[in-house]
Amino acid sequence: MKVILIMAGRPKIFDEQSAVEKALEVFWDQCYHTASTEELLKAMGIGKGSFYLTFKGGKQELYQKSIRLFFEQQYQQMEVMLLQAENPITALKKLFRALARGTAKEQQRGCFLGNALVQLSEKETVVKNEVDRLLHQLQQLFALVVTKGQQQGIVNSGLDPELIAWQLLNLWNGIQVTRRMQRAPEVLQELIETNLEMIL
Template identity: 50%
Template structure:
């Protein structure tokens, strides 16, 4: 049948688009670059993403965050010491040269770059960050119950602090290029997790 849209795996196509957005940014990623990376034509694209590039970007952020949060939960569950895992997760952010998937930079950059330009992106990134905050909250609460944390600070406030730190790192990385300085700043902020 002529004109019939190509059938494709949407999650895989979104993952390929995510790589373009990560490398080029939302504003400079062209429709042609996205379509080429996704391996689909315009007809299939607009059938699947009626809101065009913005809908693709929103779905890209959502898919990335869901996968990232799932990996975080699994890594925490598989670690010998969940609080030390969180500490190392943050400390490693100081030494990451590129914005890699394992550190969640894509979501952090979306928050910094576009959340104030677009209310849908702002709402979505806030919602997705709440998911990461919940992971931190549950981990801290369990660690306190097991006696692995001395602090009596509320798990809600500690989880909020970690999200604030995570957001702050993504902003600070844009002006501070010394991994040693970043490492010291992060270490200072993590002293609360004792």
């Protein structure tokens, strides 16, 4: 979305989504509390006036928008991959296996949503509730995939799909943390395979 701001008698135009994407990179490389407003402005290529006119809630609003943008981009790709696959469980396993093959930078960064959940204080309930809602949406996607797999007879476990989905979400978050300290792909792969075998 193009944002047009009237400043000093002339319009200033910038792409809000592009600005949020750039801010997301800063938040991801550092964290919400460490990333300074100056660093964010420099990355986005806008001034303080434009920033506060567009993001009236300041840094917190920008962070929330970066979280939503990250999730929307990631979730849409995952949803298409999982729900359109002929074998949804094979697609699900492929998604998890890809975590073992991430770049060093990806492994060091961890999951943007998971990071947000543990980095925010208990006082920042609005943002934490938003992250919780988004992760629950991912859990629901996993539950839908497991349900389809059970209907097709390709899931070994007869447990409630909701419970299996929570186990998968726990694995998703856990691997994102583990790969920050253990980067050997063969070790990560073994961990993922072992857990998937127990869960599914």
